[in-house]
Amino acid sequence: MPPRHPAPPHLGTDVSQRPPLLEARGIAKRYGSVVALRSADLTVAAGEVHALLGANGAGKSTLVKILAGVIPADAGTVRVDGAQVALRSPAEAMRAGLATVFQDPALIPDLTVEHNLRLSGLEPERIRPWLARVGLAGLDLGAVVRELPLPVLRLLDLARALAHEPRLLMLDEITAALPADQAERVFSVMADWRAGGRSVLFITHRLAEVLRVCDRATVLRDGRHVATLVPGEGGESRLVEAMLGEVAAVTAGPARAREGRTEAPVALEARSLTSRGSLRGVSFRLHRGEVLGLVALEGQGQDRLFEVLSGARPYDGGELLVDGRPFRPRSPFDAIRHGVVLVPADRLQALLPQRPVRENLAAALYNRVARWFSLLRDEEDRVRRVVERLAIDVRAQRQARRLSGGNQQKLVVGRWLVGGFRVLLCFDPTRGIDIQTKEQIYGLLRELADEGAAVLYYTSELQEIPLICDRVLVMYGGTVVHEQEAATADEATLLNAAHGLQEAAV
Amino acid sequence: MGAVGQVVAGRLGGEWRRLVRRHGWTVGVWGLLVLLLLWYAALIPRFGPFAIASIAKNSLPTAYLAVSQAVVVIAGGIDLAVGSMMVLANCVSALLMEGQSFGTTVLIAVGVVAGATLLNALVGWVIVTSRIPDIIVTLATLFVFGGAALMVLPSPGGGTSGGLRFVFTGSTSGVGSNYWPSLVALAVPLAVLAAWLGRTRTGLSLYAAGSDPNAAYLSGLNTRRAKVLAYAIGGAFAALAGLAVTAITATGDPKFANAANGTLNSVAAVVLGGVALTGGVGSVIGAVAAGVVLFILKPILTAMAIDPNTAQVIQGLLIIGVMMVAGLLELRRRRAG
Numbered sequence: 001m002p003p004r005h006p007a008p009p010h011l012g013t014d015v016s017q018r019p020p021l022l023e024a025r026g027i028a029k030r031y032g033s034v035v036a037l038r039s040a041d042l043t044v045a046a047g048e049v050h051a052l053l054g055a056n057g058a059g060k061s062t063l064v065k066i067l068a069g070v071i072p073a074d075a076g077t078v079r080v081d082g083a084q085v086a087l088r089s090p091a092e093a094m095r096a097g098l099a100t101v102f103q104d105p106a107l108i109p110d111l112t113v114e115h116n117l118r119l120s121g122l123e124p125e126r127i128r129p130w131l132a133r134v135g136l137a138g139l140d141l142g143a144v145v146r147e148l149p150l151p152v153l154r155l156l157d158l159a160r161a162l163a164h165e166p167r168l169l170m171l172d173e174i175t176a177a178l179p180a181d182q183a184e185r186v187f188s189v190m191a192d193w194r195a196g197g198r199s200v201l202f203i204t205h206r207l208a209e210v211l212r213v214c215d216r217a218t219v220l221r222d223g224r225h226v227a228t229l230v231p232g233e234g235g236e237s238r239l240v241e242a243m244l245g246e247v248a249a250v251t252a253g254p255a256r257a258r259e260g261r262t263e264a265p266v267a268l269e270a271r272s273l274t275s276r277g278s279l280r281g282v283s284f285r286l287h288r289g290e291v292l293g294l295v296a297l298e299g300q301g302q303d304r305l306f307e308v309l310s311g312a313r314p315y316d317g318g319e320l321l322v323d324g325r326p327f328r329p330r331s332p333f334d335a336i337r338h339g340v341v342l343v344p345a346d347r348l349q350a351l352l353p354q355r356p357v358r359e360n361l362a363a364a365l366y367n368r369v370a371r372w373f374s375l376l377r378d379e380e381d382r383v384r385r386v387v388e389r390l391a392i393d394v395r396a397q398r399q400a401r402r403l404s405g406g407n408q409q410k411l412v413v414g415r416w417l418v419g420g421f422r423v424l425l426c427f428d429p430t431r432g433i434d435i436q437t438k439e440q441i442y443g444l445l446r447e448l449a450d451e452g453a454a455v456l457y458y459t460s461e462l463q464e465i466p467l468i469c470d471r472v473l474v475m476y477g478g479t480v481v482h483e484q485e486a487a488t489a490d491e492a493t494l495l496n497a498a499h500g501l502q503e504a505a506v
Numbered sequence: 507m508g509a510v511g512q513v514v515a516g517r518l519g520g521e522w523r524r525l526v527r528r529h530g531w532t533v534g535v536w537g538l539l540v541l542l543l544l545w546y547a548a549l550i551p552r553f554g555p556f557a558i559a560s561i562a563k564n565s566l567p568t569a570y571l572a573v574s575q576a577v578v579v580i581a582g583g584i585d586l587a588v589g590s591m592m593v594l595a596n597c598v599s600a601l602l603m604e605g606q607s608f609g610t611t612v613l614i615a616v617g618v619v620a621g622a623t624l625l626n627a628l629v630g631w632v633i634v635t636s637r638i639p640d641i642i643v644t645l646a647t648l649f650v651f652g653g654a655a656l657m658v659l660p661s662p663g664g665g666t667s668g669g670l671r672f673v674f675t676g677s678t679s680g681v682g683s684n685y686w687p688s689l690v691a692l693a694v695p696l697a698v699l700a701a702w703l704g705r706t707r708t709g710l711s712l713y714a715a716g717s718d719p720n721a722a723y724l725s726g727l728n729t730r731r732a733k734v735l736a737y738a739i740g741g742a743f744a745a746l747a748g749l750a751v752t753a754i755t756a757t758g759d760p761k762f763a764n765a766a767n768g769t770l771n772s773v774a775a776v777v778l779g780g781v782a783l784t785g786g787v788g789s790v791i792g793a794v795a796a797g798v799v800l801f802i803l804k805p806i807l808t809a810m811a812i813d814p815n816t817a818q819v820i821q822g823l824l825i826i827g828v829m830m831v832a833g834l835l836e837l838r839r840r841r842a843g
Contacts, residue, residue: 070724091726106724110717110786111710119710120725142524 311335364419406437531780572797589768595748600664600758608669626741717786
């Protein structure tokens with residue numbers, strides 16, 4: 001690992017002694033009944049690179065959006081150089097000296113690079129040196145943004161932010177899609193910025209980067225500030241601890257007979273599966289009667305893996321087998337016909353929200369020509385059985401969108417029970433669901449597995465893994481980097497592996 | 507460095523080729539227009555200044571409406587009321603201009619344009635403030651403006667000055683062989699608008715608001731203002747269409763069918779002219795050419811002694827055909843690139 005960039009000498013070594021450049025106090029934000037930020041504090045000193053860390057859903061993105069003026073905070077104050085500022089729009093945040101590079105570059109896809117820059121009030125001559133600084137000296141300003149690759153857009157967005165010469169540069173997951181050499185450039189830009197007495201707020205999932213380039217790190221958990229640390233010797237474990245909190249006492253589920261599952265026939269197998277840019281050789285086996293957990297930080301290829309498995313996207317390399325036979329679905333319809341079905345995180349994506357419960361459950365049957373004529377009687381029976389089995393609350397059954405989130409998710413699972421399946425793909429199915437329904441869904445998935453179904457279960461909540469999974473895989477950077485028995489999987493190990501820290505995989 | 511290297515190397519591919527590719531649609535529509543004009547010239551026995559003047563002046567309302575619709579669609583909206591705004595402007599101007607001197611009619615014309623601009627700005631403001639979809643609000647205003655025209659002028663009537671007729675038609679009687687005034691009346695406002703849209707920050711913000719409102723907002727642009735502005739400009743051009751009708755016919759006609767036709771033609775012109783209905787893509791110059799293309803079909807069919815009512819069928823087929831050819835070309839370009 002290269003040496004850390006030295007701190008600028010004129011500012012002293014202890015960053016916490018310096019005057020704060022940005023001071024956010026008690027920032028709160030809720031969306032309806034969901035609390036995104038309870039009370040977040042953040043202090044960034046002048047001349048430091050400050051990391052903002054937290055597990056998925058800890059509130060990092062919400063805090064950044066508030067500081068960028070994209071969304072208003074419900075409560076709290078923001079001070080820049082000691083003076084309170086109002087951040088009612090991105091333009092106002094920029095005037096206050098805060099510039100942000102978002103995960104999705106904020107560039108207009110149908111306009112040329114030059115037009116985009118003009119829109120931000122930048123003449124081409126003014127941006128040239130900054131483009132050179134981020135390694136885009138030869139960029140064609142006449143190119144249409146839509147036709148440029150994502151890494152170029154990230155760097156272009158960075159150059160644009162730099163050209164406004166902000167006091168505080170906020171970089172949200174900027175290295176996520178960047179090749180290593182370009183990430184290096186970004187780090188050197190960050191070091192320059194610090195040397196000039198300005199600051200950088202760096203949001204990342206990669207702890208190794210934090211250890212290398214950041215002076216301090218603020219950790220959020222459940223929408224609160226939990227710690228501000230100096231990542232130093234042995235820092236990673238302290239950071240991981242702060243992100244997790246005291247190791248939560250997970251209620252152990254009833255002991256299950258899990259022996260022999262890996263001897264059962266393989267229902268789904270991936271061999272070095274690749275998909276352009278996202279999957280770099282994913283291999284795993286999913287046995288009948290097994291719930292296989294999958295864990296990853298955002299953007300490590302898990303979305304693409306599920307898209308490929310469910311037939312929404314083709315794969316371009318490797319092999320995929322269902323029950324030992326090659327499987328290359330051309331569409332979700334095709335995948336469903338082969339018995340590979342998906343329960344997505346966004347329930348409304350899968351449901352027909354304006355239609356009644358019964359139609360939603362029976363939708364999987366409508367594909368079969370033989371059923372076009374003999375539908376109703378049989379359909380009613382099947383639907384009734386599933387409603388009973390899943391204990392779906394049918395008081396609001398006239399329109400699926402009126403059901404609670406938990407009941408909607410039961411509908412999505414129930415649809416496949418009505419239609420039948422071989423492999424059930426669950427992508428974060430308990431997101432935003434109350435605890436009681438969660439447990440019902442866990443129970444149901446276990447039951448299905450005991451009956452011989454194969455379930456692939458991606459979750460963003462690590463504590464779910466030992467509750468319902470037999471084995472767990474960890475994805476990082478488009479491949480499976482870690483595998484273990486779920487019963488022995490503690491959160492720290494999984495999180496370390498998910499951050500790409502190799503030593504944890506031993 | 508792979509991706510970056512590619513982009514840099516792409517620069518050597520030739521400025522010219524890229525220009526043609528980017529404005530390919532506009533060039534294509536103008537080419538189609540030229541072809542149709544040549545065809546028309548070959549069809550009729552005496553093609554001369556009189557025929558040119560006839561096309562130039564009679565296509566003015568369609569062309570203005572195409573511009574009006576294009577500006578709004580580029581900014582991510584759609585204005586179903588452009589036709590009835592045209593009819594309203596026609597009726598108001600004909601009513602007020604009857605028996606007036608040239609000077610007075612010019613003042614009235616300016617007033618009508620200004621009024622339509624403000625009225626449509628208000629429509630835009632209602633849309634961005636209430637967040638009711640554009641198509642619903644402007645469907646409502648289609649009826650409101652259409653009804654207002656009937657209230658202003660319950661039956662056809664009114665008039666205008668010979669001078670104003672000259673400005674749009676090239677003749678104080680509305681019939682003649684001087685086509686320059688009609689061309690100038692279209693080209694000048696069009697050139698000003700096109701330059702403003704493509705070269706100023708505010709003009710570009712219309713494209714930005716239509717292309718990706720979220721990214722535009724994150725870049726610090728005022729997307730609401732951009733949309734209100736687009737509707738205001740659309741109103742001005744719809745009023746110009748109304749004034750052109752007054753000048754050509756020397757009367758005001760409140761018939762609702764004119765309004766509905768005008769709106770549908772404007773949407774057709776926008777689609778044919780290469781402006782994406784999803785916003786952010788296309789140019790007003792392409793839309794104008796498409797507007798004239800749609801207009802010229804009728805005289806061509808008449809010259810071929812085909813029932814002009816067939817024109818509507820052909821118009822529809824032409825739109826589908828052009829869209830399919832464009833889709834095919836785009837597909838080939840992607841495969842090649």
